[in-house]
Amino acid sequence: MVTNTEHIFKFLDEFATSNKENLYLESIIEACNQWLSGEVMPRLNASVTKEEIRRGIQLAVLKGMKEHAQPNHQMTPDAIGMLIGHFASRLMDKKDQVTLLDPAAGTGNLLFTVMNAMGEKTVATSVEIDELLVRLSAVSSNLLEQPVQFFVQDALRPLMVDPVDLVVCDLPVGFYPDDDNALNFEMMPAEGHAYSHHLFIEQSMNHLKGGGYGIFLVPASLFESDQSSLLHRYVKKNALVRAVIQLPESLFRSTVHEKSILVLQKPEANMKGTPDVLLTKVPTMSDKHAMASFLRKIDEWVDEQ
Secondary structure (H helix, E strand, O other), X not given: OOOHHHHHHHHHHHHHHHOOOOOHHHHHHHHHHHHHHOOOOOOOOOOOOHHHHHHHHHHHHXXXXXXXXXXXXXXXXXXXXXXXXXXXXXXXXXXXXXXXXXXXXXXXXXXXXXXXXXXXXXXXXXXXXXXHHHHHHHHHHHHHOOOEEEEEOOOOOOOOOOOEEEEEEEOOOOEEOOHHHHOOOOOXXXXXXXXXXXXXXXXXXXXXXXXXXXXXXXXXXHHHOOOHHHHHHHHHHHOEEEEEEEOOHHHOOOHHHOEEEEEEEOOOOOOOOOOOOEEEEOOOOOOHHHHHHHHHHHHHHHHHO
């Protein structure tokens, strides 16, 4: 039986492939808009879930990105997104409504994965500088019926965003070229360019409520780089490290590309003591028993907080 995800991908792919006037990604946007208006629609089984819609769109966008995207336009892998979604939903379990921010949202794939994992209680803000990616994200949010406010801008410029309960972000890695703007951040080095991924952490913490969490996909070598002393000093002053989760090497092309999940919490005035830090490694994700045990470990750690 053909799944809804496959039906959706086939619908978008055939529409985009047959439209010779626009780029593939532009045609995906057009197809989604026509789907929303009811002009043309994918053939779907009796019921369709938000995750099936997200995955179908994701497959088409991935195909389009292989043909046209710049190297830095890479989607967060599903396995990592779903792990972050599980962590986020557990940390926010006791809240009736959650405000969420992704300051480097791209096509919104990570953002929507997390929102789908958390059910109907999340209202989100997406920030992305690339207009095409924002348009893809916006049409996806409409099809998913997820409430998202979009900002097309450099997220390291001033954000007109109220403090949120949760930030999730697959951090852009590399140097930030705007030294004048970087001077507004504590992690601007005395010489040379600041790291974008450092500044995104700082910007995220600035937009968290007290007690709120930031869940970041970071380079595995984050705390060992040539500017790590700036990061150590900033985190010690402004945040609590709650978890560092090493991801399986098999998810990455080489050791240079390996990443980890970093969970920070913004301190509250009434916090007492130093909370426990979860230091762990994700097992091979194809091992269902090992993954079930790992997720129970996360759940037990959250329940103890």
